[in-house]
Amino acid sequence: MSELISTIVNCKTARKILEADDKSNLRINSSHMTVEALLSLLDELKSTLEHIPLVYIDLQGAKMRLSRQQSQYDVSTDSTVYIIPEKEFLERKDLLKAFKDIIIIEDLAFDVLSSSLPDKLLIDDGKIVLSEPKFNKKYDIGAISAIVSVGGTLRPRKGINASPHPLSGGKLNPRDKKIVEASAKFPFVAYALSFCQTAEGIEHLRHTAESIRGSSVKIAAKIELPLSHDILCDIACVSDSMWLCRGDLGSQLGLSGLGKYFYEYTHSLPFTYGKPSQAHDTPRDMSCEHILAGEVLDHMVSNPLPTRSEACHVSEHVRNGKFDGLVLSNETAYGKYVKEVVTMARELIISFKTKHERFVFAGLIFSLIGDIFLQHSIDKFIPGLLSFACAHVCYCIAFSSVAKSKSRLADILIPAIPSILIMIPFVKTLFNTSLWWLLFFMAGYCFVLASAMWRSFCLLKKTKGANWFGFVGMIFFSTSDIILSVERFILSGILKGHPIMETIIISTYWLAQCFVSHSLVPELPLFISWFSDVKKFRDMYNKRILNIDNIEAVKQSKPIDEKEQ
Numbered sequence: 001m002s003e004l005i006s007t008i009v010n011c012k013t014a015r016k017i018l019e020a021d022d023k024s025n026l027r028i029n030s031s032h033m034t035v036e037a038l039l040s041l042l043d044e045l046k047s048t049l050e051h052i053p054l055v056y057i058d059l060q061g062a063k064m065r066l067s068r069q070q071s072q073y074d075v076s077t078d079s080t081v082y083i084i085p086e087k088e089f090l091e092r093k094d095l096l097k098a099f100k101d102i103i104i105i106e107d108l109a110f111d112v113l114s115s116s117l118p119d120k121l122l123i124d125d126g127k128i129v130l131s132e133p134k135f136n137k138k139y140d141i142g143a144i145s146a147i148v149s150v151g152g153t154l155r156p157r158k159g160i161n162a163s164p165h166p167l168s169g170g171k172l173n174p175r176d177k178k179i180v181e182a183s184a185k186f187p188f189v190a191y192a193l194s195f196c197q198t199a200e201g202i203e204h205l206r207h208t209a210e211s212i213r214g215s216s217v218k219i220a221a222k223i224e225l226p227l228s229h230d231i232l233c234d235i236a237c238v239s240d241s242m243w244l245c246r247g248d249l250g251s252q253l254g255l256s257g258l259g260k261y262f263y264e265y266t267h268s269l270p271f272t273y274g275k276p277s278q279a280h281d282t283p284r285d286m287s288c289e290h291i292l293a294g295e296v297l298d299h300m301v302s303n304p305l306p307t308r309s310e311a312c313h314v315s316e317h318v319r320n321g322k323f324d325g326l327v328l329s330n331e332t333a334y335g336k337y338v339k340e341v342v343t344m345a346r347e348l349i350i351s352f353k354t355k356h357e358r359f360v361f362a363g364l365i366f367s368l369i370g371d372i373f374l375q376h377s378i379d380k381f382i383p384g385l386l387s388f389a390c391a392h393v394c395y396c397i398a399f400s401s402v403a404k405s406k407s408r409l410a411d412i413l414i415p416a417i418p419s420i421l422i423m424i425p426f427v428k429t430l431f432n433t434s435l436w437w438l439l440f441f442m443a444g445y446c447f448v449l450a451s452a453m454w455r456s457f458c459l460l461k462k463t464k465g466a467n468w469f470g471f472v473g474m475i476f477f478s479t480s481d482i483i484l485s486v487e488r489f490i491l492s493g494i495l496k497g498h499p500i501m502e503t504i505i506i507s508t509y510w511l512a513q514c515f516v517s518h519s520l521v522p523e524l525p526l527f528i529s530w531f532s533d534v535k536k537f538r539d540m541y542n543k544r545i546l547n548i549d550n551i552e553a554v555k556q557s558k559p560i561d562e563k564e565q
């Protein structure tokens with residue numbers, strides 16, 4: 001099932017979200033709260049929630065932000081504003097708080113921006129744009145003045161973008177480090193690192209978190225700058241997931257640039273952005289989970305339904321396997337329709353049978369046909385074998401719909417080599433017999449079985465070991481088939497019908513089918529989930545069919561004009 005991550009500001013929002021979708025994970029943006037407030041929110045979640053999901057703490061990393069001291073006010077287009085560092089504001093607060101034309105930013109951001117003034121500054125994902133920044137001595141402070149080319153409402157802690165981005169993301173900054181150290185005692189916490197720029201940044205975070213916790217920690221890299229394909233591949237190697245954050249990326253690249261980057265990212269195209277990729281001996285890919293973030297269902301911040309484009313875009317990209325989940329930000333942090341947006345997001349990502357599900361189902365049907373043939377007698381062996389070969393082709397398609405290998409050559413060679421090796425004893429035994437022609441069918445069968453195993457390994461690799469079920473299933477499959485063929489052709493059926501042999505063949509076969517099917521729901525506990533979660537799944541399904549929440553929301557909503565009057 002796809003991952004849904006919903007941003008919360010307090011325990012109340014968390015409860016609302018989980019009421020609408022108890023499988024949603026949560027996200028807390030640490031930049032919008034003090035470290036103490038963050039820790040007490042984690043404590044509250046732990047003590048009040050019945051079931052606590054994964055909670056991502058979003059770390060500021062190398063993101064630049066307005067100060068917490070910034071007051072909320074509107075800046076109008078064409079006016080002049082003065083950007084000052086937080087420390088100056090704090091020193092002269094009594095005088096400065098009366099002025100409505102100052103923008104207070106974090107000291108580090110002020111220092112890096114002063115050392116090389118950018119052409120433009122974008123605040124709050126580009127909702128406010130400042131042009132022509134220059135040094136100015138306003139209020140006797142070394143300020144940066146700028147013209148407001150797009151006006152809007154300033155709010156504390158909103159993000160600032162300049163291109164090129166002036167802060168490099170190396171080791172954790174002191175505040176993020178303190179947060180990681182203090183939150184390590186909560187086993188349900190994962191981390192998302194903002195403005196991630198290198199694999200080293202993620203490695204440092206992982207090392208810090210895991211050495212304190214003493215166990216593995218899930219880490220997401222937030223991609224908010226146009227990084228090159230090579231760097232993305234490096235980051236993918238050390239991260240559990242990468243979040244494509246289109247809010248900041250859109251500010252960095254402009255909207256048409258974002259469209260182009262999005263296309264290249266989702267098609268893993270090399271060298272358009274950043275430095276050209278270096279030549280590598282082995283093909284490189286961005287194998288890890290990919291999560292779509294930034295204005296995913298933004299229309300629902302103030303409307304009960306998303307736009308058609310949002311609904312189609314989300315469905316398309318989760319369905320075609322480009323993304324493994326979604327982050328909801330403003331939609332749940334301060335949107336008016338928290339429950340509706342969470343329900344809608346879940347519907348959009350499960351409201352169809354994915355290719356993975358459809359082909360696992362088809363594989364099970366072919367296996368059933370194969371079982372019926374093999375139940376009869378030896379002369380139905382070939383139809384049985386062909387049915388199971390079709391089942392493995394279906395499993396191949398199912399696994400590769402989620403995790404494709406990048407190399408066609410590997411797709412052929414890796415399954416071919418073990419198939420040839422396995423065939424050697426059978427060739428020796430059957431070659432000079434009247435059953436020699438069976439060897440062709442058996443070789444073909446071995447190849448499709450090994451291909452399905454290879455594709456299940458790609459899935460295991462892409463999910464960094466989290467979805468190992470398909471691979472283990474295919475190992476059981478091969479074990480069952482090898483024992484069956486050795487017993488039938490090499491030992492000439494002398495053990496046929498022996499209860500121990502039959503038990504091993506049938507139990508490995510059933511375990512294989514169970515594990516392959518479980519690869520569809522890797523987040524649920526093995527086997528038990530099939531029984532304990534039936535009701536929840538049925539409720540979710542009924543809700544989807546009847547669309548109850550959304551019908552209610554539409555009925556209750558008034559036209560925009562009416563609301564504004």
Ligand SMILES: Nc1ncnc2c1ncn2[C@@H]1O[C@H](COP(=O)(O)OP(=O)(O)O)[C@@H](O)[C@H]1O
Nearest residue numbers: 007008009029032033157158159329330333334
């Ligand atoms: N813990 C919080 N307290 C108050 N407001 C918050 C909090 N978290 C998020 N918000 C609000 O929701 C908005 C969207 O959240 P998020 O996407 O995490 O922020 P940002 O875009 O600033 O990184 C924030 O800009 C802020 O206005």
Ligand SMILES: C=C(OP(=O)(O)O)C(=O)O
Nearest residue numbers: 245246247248293294329
């Ligand atoms: C999700 C994003 O990150 P943040 O919420 O930190 O702005 C984004 O930039 O789209």
